[in-house]
Amino acid sequence: MRSSVSSARSVTVTAPPLVAGTPLVRARPLPSDVVDRPVASALPTRLRPADLLRLTDEGAEDVLAGRYDHLLPAGGAWPTANRWATRLQSDDEVDVWLISWVPDKSTELHDHAGSLGALTVLGGALSEFRWNGRELRQRTLSAGDQASFPLGWVHDVVRAPDQLAGPGGPQDPTLSVHAYSPPLTAMSYYEITGHGSLRRTRTVLTDQPEGDVK
Numbered sequence: 001m002r003s004s005v006s007s008a009r010s011v012t013v014t015a016p017p018l019v020a021g022t023p024l025v026r027a028r029p030l031p032s033d034v035v036d037r038p039v040a041s042a043l044p045t046r047l048r049p050a051d052l053l054r055l056t057d058e059g060a061e062d063v064l065a066g067r068y069d070h071l072l073p074a075g076g077a078w079p080t081a082n083r084w085a086t087r088l089q090s091d092d093e094v095d096v097w098l099i100s101w102v103p104d105k106s107t108e109l110h111d112h113a114g115s116l117g118a119l120t121v122l123g124g125a126l127s128e129f130r131w132n133g134r135e136l137r138q139r140t141l142s143a144g145d146q147a148s149f150p151l152g153w154v155h156d157v158v159r160a161p162d163q164l165a166g167p168g169g170p171q172d173p174t175l176s177v178h179a180y181s182p183p184l185t186a187m188s189y190y191e192i193t194g195h196g197s198l199r200r201t202r203t204v205l206t207d208q209p210e211g212d213v214k
């Protein structure tokens with residue numbers, strides 16, 4: 001390395017003569033492929049939706065295998081009045097949660113601020129109402145289904161009607177595992193205006209999945 005420094009010192013560079021009025025740095029147009037290429041580093045996390053889907057899938061497997069039994073309600077007494085959640089995993093990059101859902105307790109229409117998200121349904125079913133830019137589109141996510149939420153995803157989630165519950169009927173908990181990266185720190189809530197657009201009504205600081213459990 002030392003020799004290369006020595007060699008570099010020996011190189012004589014003859015600069016072209018400056019011409020009055022000539023800019024020292026010329027602005028050159030970028031190639032179109034550079035301009036149009038998505039800039040991955042602009043995202044707030046190195047994890048991608050596929051990574052989050054995998055994490056929720058693994059979390060769901062671990063819950064079903066009993067590896068998180070120590071975090072679950074004693075005796076399998078799932079709360080019936082309110083949503084319930086427990087954090088399965090947490091680090092600087094991602095939070096993974098298990099949520100149980102109860103009837104008629106929706107999340108309200110919200111986003112996940114600067115976090116990407118994903119979920120896997122373990123049991124029962126969820127109804128999701130997603131804003132597509134013009135209206136809400138509903139879909140049902142049943143046991144085994146997955147979904148990911150890019151930045152800007154605005155949705156309302158609620159336990160699906162009990163006829164979609166598990167084999168034990170309405171008594172079966174509706175469970176889903178969610179991952180957020182970076183870990184959730186805020187959510188904004190929205191209402192639909194009479195003009196077919198969204199109005200943001202409030203933003204709250206929270207690390208609770210899908211809004212404060214209540």
Ligand SMILES: [Fe+2]
Pocket residue numbers: 107110111112155157210
């Ligand atoms: Fe959400």
